[in-house]
Amino acid sequence: MSKFLSYFRVKHLPHIWCPGCGHGTVVGALVRAIDKVGLKKEKTVIVSGIGCSSRAPGYLDFDTLHTTHGRALAFATGVKLSRPELNVIVITGDGDLAAIGGNHLIHAARRNIDITTVCFNNSIYGMTSGQYSPLTPLGSYATTSPYGSLDRPFDLSALVAAAGAPYVGRATTYHVTLLIDLIAEALTIKGFSFVEAITQCPTYFGRKNKMGDAVRMLDYFKENSVNVKALDRLPPEERENKIVIGRLMKKEAPEYAESYLDLVDRLRSQGGDGR
Amino acid sequence: MSGRVRLLQGNEACVEGALRAGLKFYAGYPITPSTEIAELLAERLPKAGGVFIQMEDEIGSIAAVIGASLAGLKSMTATSGPGFSLMQENIGYAAMAEVPCVIVNVQRMGPSTGLPTSPAQGDVMQARWGCHGDHPVVVLCPSSVEETFHLTISAFDISEALRIPVILLSDEVIAHMRERVVLPEGDIPVRSRPRPTVPPEEYLPYDSSFGDVPPMASFGDGYRFHVTGLSHDESGFPVGPGKTTGCLMKRLLGKVESRRKDLVNLSEEYTDDAEILVFSYGSPARSALRAVRLAREEGIKAGFLKTSTLWPFPSEELAERARKARFIIVPEMNSGQIRGEVERSLRWDIPVIPVGRLDGELMTPSEVLSAIREAAGRV
Ligand SMILES: Cc1ncc(C[n+]2csc(CCOP(=O)(O)OP(=O)(O)O)c2C)c(N)n1
Numbered sequence: 001m002s003k004f005l006s007y008f009r010v011k012h013l014p015h016i017w018c019p020g021c022g023h024g025t026v027v028g029a030l031v032r033a034i035d036k037v038g039l040k041k042e043k044t045v046i047v048s049g050i051g052c053s054s055r056a057p058g059y060l061d062f063d064t065l066h067t068t069h070g071r072a073l074a075f076a077t078g079v080k081l082s083r084p085e086l087n088v089i090v091i092t093g094d095g096d097l098a099a100i101g102g103n104h105l106i107h108a109a110r111r112n113i114d115i116t117t118v119c120f121n122n123s124i125y126g127m128t129s130g131q132y133s134p135l136t137p138l139g140s141y142a143t144t145s146p147y148g149s150l151d152r153p154f155d156l157s158a159l160v161a162a163a164g165a166p167y168v169g170r171a172t173t174y175h176v177t178l179l180i181d182l183i184a185e186a187l188t189i190k191g192f193s194f195v196e197a198i199t200q201c202p203t204y205f206g207r208k209n210k211m212g213d214a215v216r217m218l219d220y221f222k223e224n225s226v227n228v229k230a231l232d233r234l235p236p237e238e239r240e241n242k243i244v245i246g247r248l249m250k251k252e253a254p255e256y257a258e259s260y261l262d263l264v265d266r267l268r269s270q271g272g273d274g275r
Numbered sequence: 276m277s278g279r280v281r282l283l284q285g286n287e288a289c290v291e292g293a294l295r296a297g298l299k300f301y302a303g304y305p306i307t308p309s310t311e312i313a314e315l316l317a318e319r320l321p322k323a324g325g326v327f328i329q330m331e332d333e334i335g336s337i338a339a340v341i342g343a344s345l346a347g348l349k350s351m352t353a354t355s356g357p358g359f360s361l362m363q364e365n366i367g368y369a370a371m372a373e374v375p376c377v378i379v380n381v382q383r384m385g386p387s388t389g390l391p392t393s394p395a396q397g398d399v400m401q402a403r404w405g406c407h408g409d410h411p412v413v414v415l416c417p418s419s420v421e422e423t424f425h426l427t428i429s430a431f432d433i434s435e436a437l438r439i440p441v442i443l444l445s446d447e448v449i450a451h452m453r454e455r456v457v458l459p460e461g462d463i464p465v466r467s468r469p470r471p472t473v474p475p476e477e478y479l480p481y482d483s484s485f486g487d488v489p490p491m492a493s494f495g496d497g498y499r500f501h502v503t504g505l506s507h508d509e510s511g512f513p514v515g516p517g518k519t520t521g522c523l524m525k526r527l528l529g530k531v532e533s534r535r536k537d538l539v540n541l542s543e544e545y546t547d548d549a550e551i552l553v554f555s556y557g558s559p560a561r562s563a564l565r566a567v568r569l570a571r572e573e574g575i576k577a578g579f580l581k582t583s584t585l586w587p588f589p590s591e592e593l594a595e596r597a598r599k600a601r602f603i604i605v606p607e608m609n610s611g612q613i614r615g616e617v618e619r620s621l622r623w624d625i626p627v628i629p630v631g632r633l634d635g636e637l638m639t640p641s642e643v644l645s646a647i648r649e650a651a652g653r654v
Binding site for chain 1: 299300302321322324326328330331332334335336338339340341342343344345346347348350364365368493494495496497498499500501502503504505512513
């Protein structure tokens with residue numbers, strides 16, 4: 001364990017998260033992935049928005065930037081373009097990323113800027129104590145959906161892939177090894193890489209939806225997930241409502257910061273006006 | 276001053292000033308009447324090894340600007356009313372987290388979409404108080420193309436020296452008119468943020484023991500520091516209500532307040548014996564000066580006072596120059612936003628006559644002159 005502790009600002013622990021919250025599991029996976037691919041602490045910037053999940057950077061011993069609600073990717077874009085040699089990681093929640101920050105998300109994916117985004121998807125607004133988010137399943141209860149949510153949720157990973165991201169993966173806090181592997185692979189991708197980490201919020205989502213404690217919620221993830229590689233083998237009617245996990249997208253695409261640097265080089269080699 | 280003579284538009288002069296000040300990062304979203312700034316920088320910045328990016332909106336633009344500044348680059352965005360409204364939350368973030376950045380707002384007539392291609396000065400209070408919470412900000416207001424060049428440089432200098440957002444509040448007249456400008460030759464001295472002198476393990480990003488502007492490291496330089504918009508202590512980590520938050524707020528506001536005198540930037544003509552003082556800023560200052568000269572020809576003791584620093588407001592300086600005045604005329608292209616500030620500065624001792632325009636037309640000298648004449652009749 002001590003090896004991973006070196007990535008934490010131990011002085012600032014314990015964290016603010018509720019008992020049973022899955023956010024710590026995702027942070028644990030992120031740190032193990034960072035360790036696995038060997039990112040240097042001095043050359044890695046972790047950026048977040050606002051929410052329970054977005055508090056994670058404060059506990060991590062890197063250059064860390066806790067921004068405004070929904071805007072982490074836009075701040076991170078400024079960091080990455082200014083210092084392309086740095087590894088830039090965004091930590092965000094489902095509300096932060098898919099509601100208020102949705103525009104920045106699709107545009108970061110479209111641009112294909114080299115940022116790894118890990119979304120802590122607990123299907124609820126945790127920080128503001130349990131309102132429905134764009135990832136809350138249809139019919140689920142939240143403080144603002146007392147009769148069950150009428151809002152259809154996004155398939156966030158499909159959205160990011162459709163917006164152009166060359167790398168997309170999804171895992172849950174039950175599938176920790178897979179989660180570590182996906183984040184690690186995402187960190188090695190030159191381009192916009194996205195990992196959706198499905199995590200439990202027993203306090204606000206679990207309780208309202210009678211899902212039981214954290215262990216029961218993890219059991220639910222276990223029983224209702226299917227790896228994308230095994231999806232074909234399921235009869236179509238059983239595929240519905242399954243959490244599809246695994247690597248969902250991997251392709252090549254020109255990266256934005258690199259293209260920009262190429263442009264600068266081209267203009268400078270032409271000298272003078274450069275037109 | 277020796278230099279190169281150019282015929283430039285206000286927005287072009289802003290770009291020249293920004294590049295001379297060391298601008299290395301621009302993020303923006305197109306909006307009239309500021310767009311030329313983005314278009315020019317899209318061409319110039321990559322050639323200068325800097326970064327230009329057109330973001331998906333103005334919220335993203337100011338966010339990227341702040342991120343770039345934290346990574347060590349002098350950064351700027353430019354917009355107009357609707358975009359300026361969208362930026363407010365993150366302008367407050369820059370103030371709270373002490374991230375230098377320059378925001379250009381080329382004012383157009385509003386509210387809402389208003390008159391996109393017409394001038395106004397309806398954002399002067401928003402520039403000071405637009406984002407929630409008490410916060411420090413400096414607002415500079417050019418009244419000529421050449422002044423746009425110089426004030427853009429000042430905006431960067433002040434922003435870097437104090438680690439605050441600085442707003443250059445231009446307007447459609449100044450932004451789009453073309454004038455003779457003398458661009459100084461060679462390097463001009465410019466300021467950069469204070470840098471840490473201690474090793475990373477001793478670095479505290481909000482350490483005020485070096486003065487009220489803490490040294491600022493950049494991301495990626497090995498300092499591994501935390502930045503948040505939450506109330507924080509000198510280490511940059513969140514704190515709750517109480518003494519630390521109180522001290523933080525006091526220091527943030529004090530950065531501007533304690534330098535008020537250095538930041539004030541007034542020009543004056545015929546103020547010594549003026550009985551009728553015209554106090555102006557931005558493009559109406561041009562009409563004001565002309566009106567004052569015409570009034571003098573008519574034998575009216577009119578005086579001209581123009582402020583280039585709108586916030587902090589030059590209250591004491593104005594009161595001092597107004598001692599002999601019987602009337603103060605305040606021409607502005609809004610419903611009297613600065614008039615109230617003038618009255619407050621003079622403690623309601625001297626009658627203040629507003630000359631307002633809300634129709635998107637520019638302020639004419641004859642409008643100001645008739646106000647002067649009317650006041651003269653009452654002197
Ligand atoms: C502009 C703005 N609107 C609203 C809020 C209030 N707010 C804080 S966190 C949050 C939602 C967080 O939910 P999510 O992103 O899913 O993260 P979680 O807390 O569940 O980890 C909201 C609405 C805010 N801080 N700023």
